[in-house]
Amino acid sequence: MTADPGGGIFPVAASEKARNGCRRRFKIRKAHRSGQRHVRKREPPVARPPDDEEEEKPIEISLSFSSSSSENDGAPAGEDDDRARERKRERSINYGSLSVIGRRREMEDAVRVEQGFAKRLKADEVYDFFGVYDGHGGARVAEACRERLHRLVAEEVEGRDREGREMDWEGTMVGCFGKMDGEVTSGDAAEEMKTVGSTAVVAVVGREVVVVANCGDSRAVLCRGGVAMALTDDHKPNRPDELKRVEAAGGRVINWNGHRILGVLATSRSIGDQYLKPFVIPEPEIKVSRRTDADEFLILASDGLWDVVSNEFACNVVRRCLAGQMRRRTLEANVVENRAAEAAAMLVDFAMARGSKDNISVVVVELAGLS
Numbered sequence: 583m584t585a586d587p588g589g590g591i592f593p594v595a596a597s598e599k600a601r602n603g604c605r606r607r608f609k610i611r612k613a614h615r616s617g618q619r620h621v622r623k624r625e626p627p628v629a630r631p632p633d634d635e636e637e638e639k640p641i642e643i644s645l646s647f648s649s650s651s652s653e654n655d656g657a658p659a660g661e662d663d664d665r666a667r668e669r670k671r672e673r674s675i676n677y678g679s680l681s682v683i684g685r686r687r688e689m690e691d692a693v694r695v696e697q698g699f700a701k702r703l704k705a706d707e708v709y710d711f712f713g714v715y716d717g718h719g720g721a722r723v724a725e726a727c728r729e730r731l732h733r734l735v736a737e738e739v740e741g742r743d744r745e746g747r748e749m750d751w752e753g754t755m756v757g758c759f760g761k762m763d764g765e766v767t768s769g770d771a772a773e774e775m776k777t778v779g780s781t782a783v784v785a786v787v788g789r790e791v792v793v794v795a796n797c798g799d800s801r802a803v804l805c806r807g808g809v810a811m812a813l814t815d816d817h818k819p820n821r822p823d824e825l826k827r828v829e830a831a832g833g834r835v836i837n838w839n840g841h842r843i844l845g846v847l848a849t850s851r852s853i854g855d856q857y858l859k860p861f862v863i864p865e866p867e868i869k870v871s872r873r874t875d876a877d878e879f880l881i882l883a884s885d886g887l888w889d890v891v892s893n894e895f896a897c898n899v900v901r902r903c904l905a906g907q908m909r910r911r912t913l914e915a916n917v918v919e920n921r922a923a924e925a926a927a928m929l930v931d932f933a934m935a936r937g938s939k940d941n942i943s944v945v946v947v948e949l950a951g952l953s
Contacts, residue, residue: 678923679945690717691941692728700736702743713784716884723854724780734758752868755795763864767856779854795866798849803893807876810897813869817851824850833861877949886942900925922946
């Protein structure tokens with residue numbers, strides 16, 4: 583399955599065309615706000631070394647992006663100041679995301695993008711949400727996170743605003759990740775989902791802050807003044823503090839085709855994975871970064887990218903794409919209309935070319951000029 587990053591109701595237009603003897607089907611969904619488009623397409627099989635054990639499969643792609651509106655796109659006559667500010671905020675957002683099944687048999691990644699997902703009226707602040715979820719043991723937990731986690735965060739943010747409480751991002755994220763874990767490890771479906779889990783890396787972007795919460799080995803990287811800054815630390819079982827925590831809980835880390843919890847799971851934190859608790863926990867690590875004029879863009883991606891691409895290389899590629907210095911020759915001109923989407927696609931191309939064997943999901947969010 584491919585992910586559907588973004589909410590709302592979309593009219594769907596389907597078209598077919600032939601190119602190089604191959605038939606392709608595109609579904610283009612136009613959002614009701616911020617010029618969003620969502621595209622799915624199916625690519626021919628990617629050539630792989632003969633010793634690759636995975637079955638030959640077409641590459642499934644989910645592509646989404648938001649294009650900024652024209653500067654001359656004025657507010658309607660009579661619009662109040664609050665709505666005008668919100669419209670201005672919506673026009674300024676520019677992002678692109680791409681998910682591919684890669685060389686895996688199943689798509690277990692999920693992506694969510696929600697512009698204006700939460701508001702703090704007393705602080706005159708609107709936040710945008712970006713999330714990448716890398717499932718394992720199946721896609722059900724990743725899909726549940728895609729549908730629910732941003733809603734849990736929005737409820738907490740807006741609840742604090744109504745009650746006049748100060749914003750505590752660390753407490754909010756830890757609580758919401760815990761609630762999300764509770765939803766997938768309890769109830770009627772808990773037994774059949776006990777061996778299913780997902781990483782989660784989410785970013786809440788506001789006018790003054792970028793809040794990143796991470797649980798697992800997906801990653802968020804900020805480019806500030808040309809420097810790649812990791813906003814997350816991968817939760818790997820052999821990370822010294824994680825190894826100590828797992829062993830203190832009575833678990834073991836076994837090096838079996840890589841370091842794994844009980845020889846099974848290659849990440850030490852995740853949502854779900856009920857059968858590996860208390861060794862695998864859902865508690866995220868949180869990084870709150872104050873926005874600066876030097877902030878350029880944010881990259882969120884699953885380990886299908888980071889296993890084969892360094893933070894510095896990824897930031898260099900995105901910088902060149904956003905500057906118009908690097909273009910993707912094979913990308914359909916009528917599909918991608920902004921450089922953030924092209925940058926996300928370029929990173930996926932590099933990951934595939936470098937032999938990534940996992941699902942790959944990438945989100946690129948432009949930050950320059952948004953503060």
